[in-house]
Amino acid sequence: xxxxxxxxxxxxxxxxxxxxxxxxxxxxxxxxxxxxxxxxxxxxxxxxxxxxxxxxxxxxxxxxxxxxxxxxxxxxxxxxxxxxxxxxxxxxxxxxxxxxxxxxxxxxxxxxxxxxxxxxxxxxxxxxxxxxxxxxxxxxxx
Ligand SMILES: [Cu+2]
Numbered sequence: 001x002x003x004x005x006x007x008x009x010x011x012x013x014x015x016x017x018x019x020x021x022x023x024x025x026x027x028x029x030x031x032x033x034x035x036x037x038x039x040x041x042x043x044x045x046x047x048x049x050x051x052x053x054x055x056x057x058x059x060x061x062x063x064x065x066x067x068x069x070x071x072x073x074x075x076x077x078x079x080x081x082x083x084x085x086x087x088x089x090x091x092x093x094x095x096x097x098x099x100x101x102x103x104x105x106x107x108x109x110x111x112x113x114x115x116x117x118x119x120x121x122x123x124x125x126x127x128x129x130x131x132x133x134x135x136x137x138x139x140x141x142x
Contacts, residue, residue, distance in 0.1 A: 023047065023054045023089070023125075027142050028135045030119055031099070035112050040064075042104030042121065042135055043097040048089040055088040055126040063119050065108035072100050081105070086126070098141070113137050 028044035048054045059067040069084040079100065087102075089095050097103050104121065113119065115137055123131040136142075 021049055023050055023131075025123075025131060025133060028133050029138045029140075029142055030104075030106065030113070030135050032115050032137050032139050033113075035114075038108060040106040040109065040113065040137075041099070042106055042119075043099065043141065044104070044133070044135070046089050046095045046097070048091060048093055051091050053088050053090050055086055056123055057086045057126050058124045059104060059121060060124075061106065061119055061121045063110050063113065064106045065110065066105075067107070067121060068105045069102070070105040071102045074100075115139065 024047050026045050026047065028042065030040050030042045033040045046054075046056075056069065059069065061067050069087045070081045071084060072079050072081050083105075087095070095102060106119070106121075117137045119135045119137065121133045121135055123133065125131065
């Protein structure tokens with residue numbers, strides 16, 4: 001029994017290792033906004049478990065006119081948003097997009113998006129790799 005448990009644990013660890021390899025994005029969500037909102041915010045966790053920096057050079061979606069990388073910065077109690085034309089996730093690092101911090105700024109929606117809808121966002125990396133995300137519209141983080 002002990003041997004079996006060890007074996008299962010080893011299998012489990014192997015599975016986790018495989019899942020954690022490379023560059024991957026998880027926990028993505030778009031915050032639900034009123035129907036007349038001119039912009040929505042998207043959040044996610046970018047994991048770079050590779051030995052090389054990964055740079056995002058663009059984002060786009062058929063559901064929005066423009067998608068940008070932004071970061072909310074507080075200065076003297078006032079939040080403003082900084083636009084990042086591109087964003088680098090250093091080797092071995094993670095960047096968390098979360099409220100009041102980095103976010104995907106999804107501007108000028110082309111359709112009304114409500115709770116439970118899914119938005120496809122295409123991220124392009126500097127090496128031309130395209131990452132497709134299907135991001136759910138939710139009230140809060142998954
Ligand atoms: Cu923004």
